Amino acid sequence: MSEIALKKQQSKSTGFQFKKKQMESLAKHLLLCSLLMIVLFPIVYIISISFNASGSIGSKLIPESFTLNHWKYILGIPYLDSATGKEVLSPFPILLWLWNSIKISSISAVMMLLLSTTSAYALSRFRFRGRQSSLLVLMIIQMFPNIMAMVAFYFMLDFLGGYFPSLGTDSHGGLILVYLGGTPFNIWLIKGYFDTIPKSIEESAIMDGCTKFQAFWKIVLPLSTPILAVVGLLTFINTFSDFILPSILLKSGDKLTFAVGIQIFISDAFSGRWGPFAAACFLGAFPISAIFFTIHKYIISGLAMGGTKG
Amino acid sequence: MTSKVLKLFLFSYLIAGLVLSLYLFNSTHVFMGVLSLVITVASGVIFFSKKAQAMRFMYPGLLTFVLFMILPIIFTVYIAFTNLSTGHFLSKERVLEILSSEKVIPKDAVSIEFDIFPGNPAVLVAYGLDGDYKTYLEEGSNIYNLQPFRDKLPEQAPLGPNEVFSKREFLETKRFVMPDGEILRYHRTDLLIQSKNRYILIDENTLKDTVTSLTWGADDESGYFKSGNETLAPGYYVLTGFKNFTSLFSDNRLNSNFFKVLLWTLGWSFLSVLFTFSFGTFLAIVINDKGLKLKSIYRVLFIIPYSIPFFISVLIFKGMMNKDFGAINQVLVELGFSKVPWLETPIMAKVSCLVVNLWLGFPYMFLVITGILQSIPESLYEAAKLDGAGRFSTFKNITLPLIMSAVGPLLVGSFAFNLNNFVGIYLLTGGGPPIPGATTAVGETDILISYTYRLAFEGGQGQNFGLASSIALFIFAIVSVLTLINFKLTGMGSDNQEAT
Known part of the structure; x- marks a missing residue:
């Protein structure tokens, strides 16, 4: 066989391999795209519904006409209903619910940090009696979700509300207090990070007269x-x-969180409120989704392993 | 400077704590008083003792942790051994108070007309047979003494019936005492009526009924005042021992339902982990291919479902799975299939829960498995290639064992999460469809945590906090076992590092 023939054969075989690889990656792309279509369908669908003029639960997947009315409804802006000619203003304080959720979550997050960082620091830096067992207890307790004790929370806040109404049932203060019991997991996370900071930095500061x-x-x-x-x-x-x-803990309509409010909103009338519900979903999901994507690298790196939803 | 401010702050905190404790003691709320005192004293010792430096840092987190994690757990255990439920909400003392203040109107009751004259304070005038009586309606009192008077009535016109009616909530709680000791109460907008206590308290366990002349004795087993087979409402809560637990196992109807729920809880958690893990791993391996383009875009897009709060996604699915109008059945009909009753039949409802949970949960597994795959050194694969290993045997002998060795605690954690995945069940099916013939609110897709919630808070058939808490203890037990397994897997407390 001449050299040229050999080369030809070689190029033929690599060409074939190349084709095989290309076919394979094409197949992969096809597979992934069709999976994506299924996975992302609910999201695309709900966005489309939120702008769909018919906007009932049975409306067509591709909107025939476009409207901003559902958005106006949930944002509390009055609009003219083209069918009845009347001005419509939502009786549901959806924005207030969202604000309640944001308020409760922010205060819980800040207070949680205040409470868990000092504990984490003690567990990371001090050597005291009971340190090992404290760590063990934290490790065990963070496995138990606090909702198991929901009945107890209800009665505790009911009792507390007899003395301090702003910390009782149907109060945001009481709900935040309950969330603050969830420090163990955060202490655990923060302690892990403190352990990686070299002690020598603080030691030299203490030499210089720091407390x-x-x-x-x-x-x-x-x-x-x-x-x-x-x-x-x-x-x-x-x-x-x-x-x-x-x-469980909140009762009055203007104190509900977004999660509870929106559930009541849609459960009462699944078909009639589908359009506004879709808009509200987007409104509530978008900020959370955005926060998630800013920190999801930390979640992969195992920081939050086992402790987040999953 | 800062330390001075801090000390001042702490001092005022301690003093405020002591004052609060004293106040609570004084107002007979002994438990709160003790609690407040313990917290205050502990704070004082910890913040001002030189030795307790570590404790000083631990204290704030520890305090909330004890108050809102440990205490509720202890409290849940306690409630699980009581009959706290609709009709048994109050303590025995409180029930005695309520019963012994219950009023009846005797058959020959005297009623007297009255008027209220506005003013500051308003004047109530009762027109008795033997003359007029009046009293000033000052706020803050519950008992008003009617004094006879012969002067002229006030000059202003009295309040009309509607105005009196609007004050009835205020008036109904008041007693008006005649000079001869007869007690009158508000009856109508123009009438006060004589009333007397229905029950006479003989001792703390016995009440004498003045109407039927029955004797009601306290029965501390059922939490009622009883006479023969009849009971008085309201009942009170009592410790009932293991009654809630035995009723879960021995009461025939409840029994089968509880096991149904328990089995489905375990099955649901296991299958959820299995499905999300399998699909997540599959996807991670498909995408983790050096030659694949758009890899990072795929990764981001596949994580999106996980970034949305679960309650939103589940509610969206609930609408989409509506049998008659839902988007999924619309698509199916357009493709020529028939409508599927997603949430209606027991089997389909369970399948739907699992499908939705797969959608919610696979990205987490995908994320984590991707992380593991990226940490596997390339050299391992090159070595395998040199040894002539095919793609399947590389997967079987390298990739899978490495994933499995790292993923054990994660799977246990995921199992524990799904065990209590209330949103994934309750917002989709509400626990339904209902189990036929069930005596409590329980459905085919209920898991332990949603069953607990429905027993305690759904209320359609009364709230049973005792039974709900006893079910919560089962969750507690299962999570304990999982924690133990996790310790074994991570090698804490033993040398066994093998993951399965």
Whole structure:
């Protein structure tokens, strides 16, 4: 066989291999795209419904005409209903519910950070009696979700509300208190991060006359901003997404969180309110989704392993 | 400087705590008083003792953790052993108070007309047979003494019936005492009527009924005042021992339902983990291909479902799975299939829950498995290639074992999460469809946590907090076992590092 023939054969075989690879990647793309179509269908569908003029639960998937009325409805802006010619203003305080959720989640997140960072610092830096067993207890307790004790929470807040109405049932303060019991998981996360900060930095500061608390406050905390941000945002997301506790503890319509409010809103009339519901879903989901994507790298890297939803 | 401010703050905090404790003691709320005192003293010791530096840092987190995690768990255990439920909400003391203040109007009751004259304070005038009586309606009192008077009536016109009616909530709680000791109560907008206590308290366990002349004795097993087979409402709560637990196992109707729920809870958690893990791994492996273009875009798009709060996604699915109008059946009909009763039959409802949960949960597994895959050194695959290993045997002998060795605790965690995945069940099916013939609110797709919720808070058939808490203890037990397994897997407490 001449050299040229050999080369030809070679190029033929690599060409064939190349084709095979290309076919394979084409097949993969086809597979992934069709999976994506199924996976993303509910999201695309709900966005389309939120602009769909017919906007009932049975409306066609591709809108025949476009409207902003559902958005006006949930944002509390009056609009003219073309069918009846009357001005419509939503009686549901959807924006207020969203604001309640944001308020409760932010306050919980900030207070959670305040409470768990100092504990985490003690567990990371001090060697005291009971440290090992504290760590073990934290490890165990963070497996137990607090909703198991929902009955107890209800009665505790009911009792507390007899003395401090703003911390009782049907109050945001009481709900936040209940969330603050969830420190163990956060202490665990933050302690892990503190362990990676070299002790020598604080030691030299203490040599220079810092107190232990100043070393913690002025040196360790600023160095830990990333983990504090992640823990704070995770707490925010988890609190925002909680359904069961607010549904038990909150009663009045203007105090509900977004999760409970929107569930009541749509459960009363599934077919009639589908359009506004779709818009509200987008409104509630978008900020949370955005926060999630800013911190999801930390979640993969195993920081939050096992502790988040999943 | 800061430390001075801090100390001042702490001092005022401690003093406020002591004052609060004293106040609570004084107002007979002993439990709150003790709690407040313990917290205050502990704070004082910890913040001002030189030795307790570590404790000082631990304290704030520890306190909320004890108050809102440990205490509720203890409290749940306690409630699980009581009959706290609709009709048994109050303590025995409170029930005695209520019963012994219950009023009846005797057959020969005297009624007297009255008027209210506005003013500050308003004046109530009762027109008795033997003359007029009046009293000033000052706020803050519950008992008003009617005094006889012979002067002229006030000059203003009295309140009309509607105005009196609008004050009835205020008036109904008041007693008006005649000089001879007869107690009158508000009856109509123009009438006060004589009334007396229905029950006479003989001792703390016995009430004498003045109407039927029965004797009601306290029965601390059922939490009622009883006379023969009849009971008085309201009942009170009592410790009932293991009654809630035995009723879960021995009461025939409840029994089968509880096991149904327990089995489905375990099955649902297991299948959810299996499905999300399989699909997540499959996707991670398909995308984790060096030659594949648009890899990072795929990764982001496939994570989107996970970034949306679950309650929103589940509610969207609930609408989409509506049998008659839902989008999924619309698509199916357009493709020439018939409508599927997604949420209506027991089997389909369970399948739907699992499908929706697969959608919610696979991205988490996908994320984590991708992380694991990226940490597998390329050299391992090159070595396998040199040894002539095919693609399947590389997967079987390298990729899968490496994934499995890292993923054990994660799967246990995911199992524990789904065990309590209330939103994934309750917002989709509400626990339904109902189990036929069930005596409590329970459905085919109910898991332990949604069953607990429905027993305690759904209320259609009364609220049973005792039974709900006893079910919560089963969740507690299962999670404990899972925690133990996780410890074994992560090697804490033993040397066994093998993951399965």
